[in-house]
Amino acid sequence: MELAVRFIVADWGTTRFRAYLLEDETVLDMVASDEGVSHLRPGQHREVFFRHCGQWLQAEPEAPVLLVGMVGSREGWVEAPYAHCPAGPEEIAKALVAVDLGGNRRGHIVPGLFCEPAPGAADVMRGEETLALGSGVADGIVCAAGTHPKWIVMREGRIERFATSMTGEMYALLREHSMIGRPATEPEDPRGFDLGLDAAERNNPDKGRPMGLLHLLFEARAAVVSGRMGTDFLGPYLSGLLTGDEINGALASHPGLEEVTVLADSHRAELYARALARHGVAVVTKPPRDALIAGLGRIVRHVPPQ
Amino acid sequence: MELAVRFIVADWGTTRFRAYLLEDETVLDMVASDEGVSHLRPGQHREVFFRHCGQWLQAEPEAPVLLVGMVGSREGWVEAPYAHCPAGPEEIAKALVAVDLGGNRRGHIVPGLFCEPAPGAADVMRGEETLALGSGVADGIVCAAGTHPKWIVMREGRIERFATSMTGEMYALLREHSMIGRPATEPEDPRGFDLGLDAAERNNPDKGRPMGLLHLLFEARAAVVSGRMGTDFLGPYLSGLLTGDEINGALASHPGLEEVTVLADSHRAELYARALARHGVAVVTKPPRDALIAGLGRIVRHVPPQ
Numbered sequence: 001m002e003l004a005v006r007f008i009v010a011d012w013g014t015t016r017f018r019a020y021l022l023e024d025e026t027v028l029d030m031v032a033s034d035e036g037v038s039h040l041r042p043g044q045h046r047e048v049f050f051r052h053c054g055q056w057l058q059a060e061p062e063a064p065v066l067l068v069g070m071v072g073s074r075e076g077w078v079e080a081p082y083a084h085c086p087a088g089p090e091e092i093a094k095a096l097v098a099v100d101l102g103g104n105r106r107g108h109i110v111p112g113l114f115c116e117p118a119p120g121a122a123d124v125m126r127g128e129e130t131l132a133l134g135s136g137v138a139d140g141i142v143c144a145a146g147t148h149p150k151w152i153v154m155r156e157g158r159i160e161r162f163a164t165s166m167t168g169e170m171y172a173l174l175r176e177h178s179m180i181g182r183p184a185t186e187p188e189d190p191r192g193f194d195l196g197l198d199a200a201e202r203n204n205p206d207k208g209r210p211m212g213l214l215h216l217l218f219e220a221r222a223a224v225v226s227g228r229m230g231t232d233f234l235g236p237y238l239s240g241l242l243t244g245d246e247i248n249g250a251l252a253s254h255p256g257l258e259e260v261t262v263l264a265d266s267h268r269a270e271l272y273a274r275a276l277a278r279h280g281v282a283v284v285t286k287p288p289r290d291a292l293i294a295g296l297g298r299i300v301r302h303v304p305p306q
Numbered sequence: 307m308e309l310a311v312r313f314i315v316a317d318w319g320t321t322r323f324r325a326y327l328l329e330d331e332t333v334l335d336m337v338a339s340d341e342g343v344s345h346l347r348p349g350q351h352r353e354v355f356f357r358h359c360g361q362w363l364q365a366e367p368e369a370p371v372l373l374v375g376m377v378g379s380r381e382g383w384v385e386a387p388y389a390h391c392p393a394g395p396e397e398i399a400k401a402l403v404a405v406d407l408g409g410n411r412r413g414h415i416v417p418g419l420f421c422e423p424a425p426g427a428a429d430v431m432r433g434e435e436t437l438a439l440g441s442g443v444a445d446g447i448v449c450a451a452g453t454h455p456k457w458i459v460m461r462e463g464r465i466e467r468f469a470t471s472m473t474g475e476m477y478a479l480l481r482e483h484s485m486i487g488r489p490a491t492e493p494e495d496p497r498g499f500d501l502g503l504d505a506a507e508r509n510n511p512d513k514g515r516p517m518g519l520l521h522l523l524f525e526a527r528a529a530v531v532s533g534r535m536g537t538d539f540l541g542p543y544l545s546g547l548l549t550g551d552e553i554n555g556a557l558a559s560h561p562g563l564e565e566v567t568v569l570a571d572s573h574r575a576e577l578y579a580r581a582l583a584r585h586g587v588a589v590v591t592k593p594p595r596d597a598l599i600a601g602l603g604r605i606v607r608h609v610p611p612q
Contacts, residue, residue, distance in 0.1 A: 122528040165520040205511035212555020214471040249518020
């Protein structure tokens with residue numbers, strides 16, 4: 001049995017700062033604020049970190065410190081260059097980038113991952129690599145839901161490759177800025193989601209000649225302006241169409257898939273489960289925070305001592 | 307030989323008003339302003355029309371008057387309900403909606419068209435039906451380029467069916483509002499367009515397992531943040547990817563296509579020609595204004611007398 005490890009982590013994204021004092025996967029203490037990296041200027045990060053976590057640093061002078069998420073992007077504290085797939089905890093720990101926390105203490109920024117989905121093509125993640133390592137999946141497919149969902153291939157406990165879909169950002173673009181999505185009204189009729197999944201099947205190459213997402217999106221507008229669909233269906237319809245088309249692409253890459261582990265809150269995970277059930281794919285759900293903490297626990301064992 | 311017809315038309319869109327005094331396809335006089343329907347309140351349309359065209363109405367007391375475009379939408383002068391496909395000049399003329407121009411004179415709003423691309427699905431056009439009728443294509447495929455390009459099937463001089471793609475609107479959304487497109491810089495490197503077409507081939511079901519447009523769009527961001535693609539390539543790349551994926555969908559609906567008539571300005575038509583050449587499809591180009599005038603000339607022969 002491995003010895004328990006006590007460590008400090010910050011999950012530092014674009015809009016939120018969350019920090020934990022952990023013993024393995026047990027949360028001993030936590031703190032959160034809205035000081036995401038997009039709200040900070042260069043030089044402010046150390047002060048923010050120290051204000052929230054200084055007490056833990058003093059109480060646990062030996063505890064390793066990990067920072068994960070957009071804190072390692074160009075807009076973050078220090079840019080941590082992408083490590084390359086395939087990568088497990090050991091490869092990721094080798095690519096950690098140190099930051100000076102003051103008082104002779106160092107933090108380690110977890111690098112994002114780069115992969116080449118096709119020769120010359122590129123995909124990247126920053127944060128989801130840690131979720132995937134903590135997903136509990138050693139061999140199989142993990143979907144890290146979010147604004148840019150990642151479909152991740154795990155092999156022998158390492159991240160083999162992955163593909164990102166801009167589903168969530170596209171939904172927001174369509175709802176907030178497009179002629180297609182602007183007529184949407186609330187309260188929404190959730191049956192629209194299943195109608196959107198129906199439409200996505202018309203872009204599934206296994207079910208005939210795919211019509212193209214750009215056409216199916218326009219059909220949503222045509223259905224509204226011709227009076228065939230109520231505006232209360234439109235939001236969920238677009239969500240279903242985009243989710244369904246993300247899944248069309250994922251299943252094309254993973255033919256014969258039987259199960260996927262979805263890292264998402266319960267509402268989003270339920271939508272994935274509904275969409276994937278149509279393809280005979282079972283869904284296992286894990287909360288993203290649990291996966292993050294477990295993934296950090298795997299990485300921290302390879303961190304050099306303070 | 308048919309007698310020459312002298313008539314007055316307004317091509318009245320969302321942002322522009324253009325009017326012509328025509329004799330068959332010959333422009334005798336014209337006027338244009340930025341008084342598109344989106345700039346007008348209910349009740350203003352007659353005054354705008356009369357101010358620009360009143361002189362022609364007096365000079366040509368027998369001339370039929372046609373109005374085409376978004377002037378017939380819910381946001382226009384009077385809503386002209388969609389006619390249903392298949393439709394030729396006769397069916398469209400039967401569905402004209404009269405508006406009172408004052409002085410005992412009537413104008414006729416050309417209705418848009420509705421079609422059902424799949425059972426229960428919907429597509430609509432408003433204005434492009436007139437372009438298609440004036441395309442010179444009796445049997446074949448016409449692409450009316452624009453913010454929402456329409457791929458139109460002509461049979462025996464009538465519009466059989468069509469499919470719309472939100473390509474142009476999507477490009478604008480991505481460039482102006484998305485994380486994907488915002489890093490784009492100018493001057494642009496036009497080679498990006500061909501790289502975007504390359505990427506679109508990875509969503510062509512005839513060339514392997516399609517990755518999905520939502521993934522390929524994210525790859526553009528990944529290529530930029532990982533330093534694999536310069537930001538001057540990004541705009542043309544997105545244009546090429548979207549155009550290429552529009553064409554993937556169109557060719558899935560029209561397998562074996564050898565020629566398409568593209569109604570577009572010469573720059574846009576050249577981009578379509580480059581994209582379609584990869585699929586062995588030849589492009590014939592016709593300026594949209596010529597097609598519009600020719601299409602109105604076909605419809606006006608079925609208009610009831612003043």
